[in-house]
Amino acid sequence: xxxDEKELSPFTEATRARLVLAAEAAEMxxxxxxxxxxxxxxxxxxxxxxxxxxxVDEANRLPGMARRVLEAAVVYARLxxxxxxxxxxxxxxxxxxAQERFDEAVDRFRTELLSPENPGYxxxxxxxxxxxxxxxxxxxxTARDLDDWIRTHRDHHEDVDEPxxxxxxxxxxxxxxxxxxxWHSDRAHQQWKDAAHDAHALPPVEDRLEVAxxxxxxxxxxxxxxxxxxxxxxxxxEHARRTVAELRAQLDTESSADTTRSSR
Numbered sequence: 001x002x003x004d005e006k007e008l009s010p011f012t013e014a015t016r017a018r019l020v021l022a023a024e025a026a027e028m029x030x031x032x033x034x035x036x037x038x039x040x041x042x043x044x045x046x047x048x049x050x051x052x053x054x055x056v057d058e059a060n061r062l063p064g065m066a067r068r069v070l071e072a073a074v075v076y077a078r079l080x081x082x083x084x085x086x087x088x089x090x091x092x093x094x095x096x097x098a099q100e101r102f103d104e105a106v107d108r109f110r111t112e113l114l115s116p117e118n119p120g121y122x123x124x125x126x127x128x129x130x131x132x133x134x135x136x137x138x139x140x141x142t143a144r145d146l147d148d149w150i151r152t153h154r155d156h157h158e159d160v161d162e163p164x165x166x167x168x169x170x171x172x173x174x175x176x177x178x179x180x181x182x183w184h185s186d187r188a189h190q191q192w193k194d195a196a197h198d199a200h201a202l203p204p205v206e207d208r209l210e211v212a213x214x215x216x217x218x219x220x221x222x223x224x225x226x227x228x229x230x231x232x233x234x235x236x237x238e239h240a241r242r243t244v245a246e247l248r249a250q251l252d253t254e255s256s257a258d259t260t261r262s263s264r
Contacts, residue, residue, distance in 0.1 A: 007217070008174065009174040009175045009176070009177065009180050009218070009221070010174065010175050010180060010183060011139050011172055011173065011174055011175070012079075012173045012174065012175050012179070013079045013110070013113060014076060014079040014080040014081075014173070015139065015172045015173050015174070016113060016135075016136040016139055017072065017075045017076040017079045017080070017109065017136070018076050018080075019135045019136060019139050019142050019143060019146070019168075019172075020072045020075070020076070020109075020133045020135045020136050021069065021072035021073055021075075021076050022135070022142075022146050022168060023133070023134075023135035023142060023146065024065070024068050024069045024072050024135075025069055026146060026149050027065070028062075028065045028066070028069055029153075031058075031061070031062070031065065032062075034058070035055070035058075035059070039051075071102065071105050074087055074091075074098070074102040074105065074106070075102070075105055075106050075109045077090070078102075078106045079106070079109075079110075083095075084096075084098050084099045087099075087102070109132075109133075109136075111190065112131050112132040112133075112136075113132060113136060114186055114187045114189075114190035115131075115187070115190045115191070115193075115194050116130055116131065116132035116136075116137050117129055117130060117131070118130070118131050119194035119195075119197055120197060120198070139172070140169075143166075143168045143169035143172060144169060146167075146168040146169075147166045147167055147168045147169050150167040150168065151167070177218045177219075177221040177222045177225070178218075178222065180214075180218040180221075181215065181218045181219070181222075181236075184211050184214045184215045184218065185215075187211050187214075188208070188211050188215075191203035191207055191208065191211070205247055205250050205251045205254060206251060208247055209244065209247040209248060209251055212240065212243045212244045212247050213244055215240050215243070216237070216240040216241060216243075216244050219233065219236045219237045219240045220237070222236070223237060
């Protein structure tokens, strides 16, 4: 990650959810295009269709794809601050029905945003490392890919004289520093929740350090925006710097111990 990327605040939760919706929709649109063309030998002169079975088999995937698009849309709506009453109204169902159907998906996505990697992942063969949708896990690359997708599928009759605007990436929103602080606090809390699956485990020091450095970065942004740095900001900066220094020292100690053990 470049220094410029490190200075950028994380994308908002709603932004990442919207990227998942966009990625799922693009995948479904590409899949649907396969049903449009009719090959030379697909239909016989006698009216029979020897390839019809495979078409039915392929079409059978569409309900599942549509469910993923709908689920992604509801997750996006909830992270975009819509109430369950509003979601239910859009679906023409009650608030309770909408919540019962999609609440688990919303909670799961929020948890995966805070902890993208499966707890307990060791790298053994057959394990699934990531549980978060790749579009939310890699939003920068996803946005660029979707920019290209839209340009590729752009209507040739569109006005090409208008200034170039990235059709996806220019519409994304990032957290302000205060929201970023809350976000990283939630990430730290989730690290301890994940570690609780093993009664004797602690969150890896490198993971805690990564969050601590992000917290420090958020405090530095807040300080830079203040004409006169407040006492609360100074306190936050001091605590963040101390935490980062302690975790770096702990990581160095662990690395030295590992080096000593490996040399024996």
